[in-house]
Amino acid sequence: MDQLTAMRAFLRVVETGNFVRASESLRIPRATLTNLIQNLEAHLQTKLFNRTTRRVIVTTDGALYYERAAKIVAELEELDSSLLHLQANPTGRMRVEMSGAFSDWIVIPALCEFYKSYPDIRIDLGVGDRTVDYLLENVDCALRAGTPGDPSLIARRVCEIKMITCAAKPYIDRFGMPSHPEDLRTDHNCVSYFSPQSGQLFPFSFQRGKETLEIEARSHFSVNDARSYVTAALAGHGIAQLPRFMANEEIRKGALVPLLEDWEPETLPLFIVYPPNRHLSNKVRVFVDWLVKLLAELDQS
CATH class of the missing domain: 3.40.190.10 (Periplasmic binding protein-like II)
Structure with missing residues (x-):
């Protein structure tokens, strides 16, 4: 069994919600997808899904496996990207946190321009001012106003908000x-x-x-x-x-x-912060560079 291929198939079923959409997304026959999942379940000796005629429901073991498998696949994608020198076309999924003010007024209205240059990056945007556990929640970077209270975070001061x-x-x-x-x-x-x-x-x-x-x-x-x-x-x-x-x-x-x-x-200082001991991947690097340029053009007249 190609475990990595099976893991990717499992992740896609969870993310799309059923086998039909997952097989279409992966461009493989549904029977092939079903065999991959069955082989993975046999290898793990546990059920990952409960299936009915209408729905596919992730089991408790499946939910735990998804959380770890998603991180492993994302790290492998980052490793491949860095070793293949794909800085010009970074790919993969990243988690970003910021307040609703920055997401609604600045970032979301401009994201279409970002995706013109980097269409293969997937951004999961967490919106709010809550305290974030960067390592536990697998957060790649955050945009925060005011001096960060956690001295362990790596902070880059990007501008002053008037x-x-x-x-x-x-x-x-x-x-x-x-x-x-x-x-x-x-x-x-x-x-x-x-x-x-x-x-x-x-x-x-x-x-x-x-x-x-x-x-x-x-x-x-x-x-x-x-x-x-x-x-x-x-x-x-x-x-x-x-x-x-x-x-x-x-x-x-x-x-x-x-x-x-x-x-x-x-004025209010604005920082981009990263969790400690986190490799700054190509996708995070290009996003941060784009964000810094976007903030430099912010209308504060």
């Missing part, structure tokens, strides 16, 4: 515009942002020349997701400090109004 203080026009019509950052302590409502990991509220930061201020703004509402933060500001819940790339279009439309423009909020 921020802007703003509020919805209906809020301004009702409460007026602040004249100084200190007004946010007592005279205005603000939308606060808290860390998804620690729950700590982030203060509003301001800089004018050499003068810097951190304001514990008055707030009756806080969120821990950047997309929800924008939604809260647009809904008129209060003043917010948003990344410029997220606020620019709403400002151009007049939905958001810039405030305290002579006071610059502190």
